[in-house]
Amino acid sequence: MHETDFLPENPLLMIPLTSSVSPKNKTMATLYGNSIALDHAQKDADLQYPEGTILYEVTWHQQADEFWFGANIPKEIKCIERVSVDNNKKLHYELFKGKPLKRLISENDTARINFITSQKMAFTP
Numbered sequence: 001m002h003e004t005d006f007l008p009e010n011p012l013l014m015i016p017l018t019s020s021v022s023p024k025n026k027t028m029a030t031l032y033g034n035s036i037a038l039d040h041a042q043k044d045a046d047l048q049y050p051e052g053t054i055l056y057e058v059t060w061h062q063q064a065d066e067f068w069f070g071a072n073i074p075k076e077i078k079c080i081e082r083v084s085v086d087n088n089k090k091l092h093y094e095l096f097k098g099k100p101l102k103r104l105i106s107e108n109d110t111a112r113i114n115f116i117t118s119q120k121m122a123f124t125p
Contacts, residue, residue, distance in 0.1 A: 006096065006100060006101050006102050006103060007080065007082070007096060007101060008082070009034075009054070011032045011056030011058055011080060011082075012032070012058070014032035014033060014034055014054070014056060015032060015033055015034070015035070015037070015038045016030050016031070016032055017031045017032065017033050017037065017038065017041055017055075017119070017121045017122065018030070018031050018119050018120065018121055018122040019031070019122065020119075021062075021072075026061060026062045026072075027059050027060060027061060027062060027078055028059070028060050028062055028072065028074060029057055029058060029059040029060070030057075030058050031055060031056070031057050031058075031116065031119050032055070032056040032058065033053065033054065033055045033056070034052075034053065034054040036049075036050060036052045036053045036054070037049060037053045037054065037055055038121075040053065041120075041121035042121065047117050047118055048089075049085050049091075049117060050085065050089070051085050051086060051087050051088075051089055052085065053083075053084065053085040054082070054083075054084050054085075055082070055083045055084075055116055055117065056080060056081065056082050056083075057080070057081040057083075057116050058077060058080050059077070059078045059079050059080070059081075060074035060075055060076065060077055060078060061074075061075040061076055061078050062074065062075060063075040076099075077101070078097075079095060079096065079097045080095075080096040080097075080101060081093065081094070081095055081096075081112060081116060082094040082095075082096070083112075083113055083116050083117060091108065091113050091117070092106075092108065093105070093106075093107065093108055093109045093112055093113050094106045095109075095112075
């Protein structure tokens with residue numbers, strides 16, 4: 001059984017939009033999205049994602065990189081959060097945790113939805 005068996009799709013196969021590190025919590029996260037989320041993030045400055053958008057915030061515990069002094073790399077997944085936008089532009093939140101990953105919450109957590117949808121896409125030169 002794979003860690004993402006209980007997710008509707010595998011977020012690690014989606015498009016990375018941005019990433020963050022929390023040294024205090026010893027975690028790192030990547031925000032992934034589907035092609036609709038990518039198109040919106042590239043073109044629109046507003047945070048009102050269109051219907052069909054799927055976003056995943058994947059958070060890992062950190063571990064020291066044995067090959068690069070002072071660097072940290074992902075260890076195991078701490079949690080995965082999924083935000084989707086339905087046909088009425090309503091946002092839905094789901095939280096997955098555990099080994100194997102299982103859905104713990106499937107309701108609207110406004111604070112987490114706002115955090116996830118407020119992240120700006122990282123642009124590289």
